[in-house]
Amino acid sequence: MCLARQSAQQFAYQLFSKATFTQLKGYSLMELSWMLLRQAGRGNYTAEMHLMRQNHQKRIQHAQRVLQQVMSDSSRLYWRCDPGRNEHVEGKTYARVTRLLQGFVENEINLNPDQNCRSSCPDYHDTRSSGCYQPEEEFCGQQPACKGRLYNCNTIESDISVCLSTNASSARRYEYITWDDTSPVCESTVRKPSSWSRLIFWRCHYCFCLCDEPGPNSDRFFNLRDSMSDFKQNKVVTGVRFVKRQRVFHLQLQQGELLPGGVIRNSSLEWLPVEEYNVTDVDIRDAYDYHTLSVDSRAMDLDEISVNTTDQVVTGFRFRVFKKHLNLEVRFSSFNFSTGRLIEPQTKSSWLGNQNSHLEGKRKRLILKESDLPTASELPSLPLSQDNQYMEFVSSSQLKDAAQNTFPFVDVQDVVPQQAVPLAGLGIYYKGRPGYGGFFAPKVVTYDLSKKLLDPRENL
Structure with missing residues (x-):
C-alpha cells in the first residue's frame, strides 16, 4: 500500500489488466504471423489460428476466475502511510x-479566591486562577497566566526546572520541565518554582494542572x-x-x-x-x-x-x-x-x-x-x-x-x-x-x- 498507493483490490485488478494486455499483444503478433505466412503461400493455417484463439480465450477466462477469487478476498481500504x-x-x-488541556504550573494559593493554602492540589478538579499572589517573587509573575479553566491538578512533589517558551504566540507554554538537576539547553531563563510556607502552619505547594484556554493561540x-x-x-x-x-x-x-x-x-x-x-x-x-x-x-x-x-x-x-x-x-x-x-x-x-x-x-x-x-x-x-x-x-x-x-x-x-x-x-x-x-x-x-x-x- 505504501509503495503502490492503492488498495489491494486495485493492485490485483491493475496487475491482471497489464498481464492480459501483454497476452493480447502476444496473441495479436502470433495471429499476424499466421496471416503473413498464409499470404506468402506457405499454407492455410486456419486450424492453427482457430486452436490458438481457443487457447487464448481459455487462458483469459481462467485468469478472470482466479482474479475474481483474489479480488473477493482483497481489501478495498486505502489509507496513507x-x-x-x-x-x-x-x-x-x-x-x-x-492549547487544549495544556500543562500549566501554578501555586495552590492562586487556585482559590481566598488565596489560602488550606487545601491540596488534588482538591482542585475544576477551577480558575484567582490572580497572582506576590507577582514580583512567585513563578506566576514570570509566566503568562492561564485565562481559561484549570483541571486535574496534582502536587509537584520535587523541585523542578521550567524553561519558558521564547515565543509568546507559540503553541507551547514551556519548552521543557525537568524533575532533576539535568536540564537541556534553554534559550530563555530557567525558572525553578518551589513550595513555600505561609503563616508557619501552611505550606503552599506548586501544582501541575491542565489549562483549557480558548483564544487566538488555540486551534x-x-x-x-x-x-x-x-x-x-x-x-x-x-x-x-x-x-x-x-x-x-x-x-x-x-x-x-x-x-x-x-x-x-x-x-x-x-x-x-x-x-x-x-x-x-x-x-x-x-x-x-x-x-x-x-x-x-x-x-x-x-x-x-x-x-x-x-x-x-x-x-x-x-x-x-x-x-x-x-x-x-x-x-x-x-x-x-x-x-x-x-x-x-x-x-x-x-x-x-x-x-x-x-x-x-x-x-x-x-x-x-x-x-x-x-x-x-x-x-x-x-x-x-x-x-x-x-x-x-x-x-x-x-x-x-x-x-x-x-x-x-x-x-x-x-x-x-x-x-x-x-x-x-x-x-x-x-x-x-x-x-x-x-x-x-x-x-x-x-x-x-x-x-x-x-x-x-x-x-x-
Whole structure:
C-alpha cells in the first residue's frame, strides 16, 4: 500500500489488466504471423489460428476466475502511510490542535479566591486562577497566566526546572520541565518554582494542572459544513485530506468526472477549495458552521461509512456533533454503470452515518496515556482503531513533553488512490505506535472493481 498507493483490490485488478494486455499483444503478433505466412503461400493455417484463439480465450477466462477469487478476498481500504523517518513537517504532513488541556504550573494559593493554602492540589478538579499572589517573587509573575479553566491538578512533589517558551504566540507554554538537576539547553531563563510556607502552619505547594484556554493561540475548531462534489457535472469524490485554514480543520475533497464502466477522467481531477471563514466573524456560528473542542466535547468517532452495493458512489461528506462526539456522515449517489451517469443526484442521494453504536452503547473508548510526540517514533504508524470506537483529544505526557501538545495530531496528507477510482466509502481512524501520540486520519474505500469483470465489454 505504501509503495503502490492503492488498495489491494486495485493492485490485483491493475496487475491482471497489464498481464492480459501483454497476452493480447502476444496473441495479436502470433495471429499476424499466421496471416503473413498464409499470404506468402506457405499454407492455410486456419486450424492453427482457430486452436490458438481457443487457447487464448481459455487462458483469459481462467485468469478472470482466479482474479475474481483474489479480488473477493482483497481489501478495498486505502489509507496513507507515514512519510519517511524524520520527514514529518507541520503543515505539510500533519497539523495540531493547540492549547487544549495544556500543562500549566501554578501555586495552590492562586487556585482559590481566598488565596489560602488550606487545601491540596488534588482538591482542585475544576477551577480558575484567582490572580497572582506576590507577582514580583512567585513563578506566576514570570509566566503568562492561564485565562481559561484549570483541571486535574496534582502536587509537584520535587523541585523542578521550567524553561519558558521564547515565543509568546507559540503553541507551547514551556519548552521543557525537568524533575532533576539535568536540564537541556534553554534559550530563555530557567525558572525553578518551589513550595513555600505561609503563616508557619501552611505550606503552599506548586501544582501541575491542565489549562483549557480558548483564544487566538488555540486551534480547536472543526468545520461542520457540507462538502460535496459538483454532482450536477457528473463529478464524484476520488480522494480526501484534512486541511487547517484559519485555525479550522476541514475535510477537503478531490473530485473527478465519472465515465462509463466506473472510470474517472484523469484530466478532470481537482481539489475543491474549502469554504474558509474566521470563527470570530459575526455571521459565523458555533455548533452550526463549526464545532469547538472543549473539555466535555473533544471526542472523535472512528468509523468506516461504506455501502455494499455496486451502484452507489461517494459524492460528499460532513462532520456533525452527535452526543458531543465529532461524527462523520457520507453522501452516496446512485449511478448507471453502463453510461456512467449519476441518477438524479440532487434528489435521490442519501447521507449515511453510524449512530447505532451510540444508541446501543456499543461504541468503545480507545484510551491514550502518557504519550510522546508521534513524529519522534522510529517506526511508521499503523492503524490501531476499529469501527465503533472513539478517542478523545488529550494532553501529551507530563514527564516526556510537559503536557504541552494535544494528541492525536491530525494527518494532512492526501488520501488519493493511484489510479483514480470512484469511492464506495470514507472513514476516520487512528494510527500510531504504543507510547506515541499518533494521528487521526481519513481512509477511503475504493469502488468494487469486480463489477468490471462481469461486464462483457471489459473482458478482453
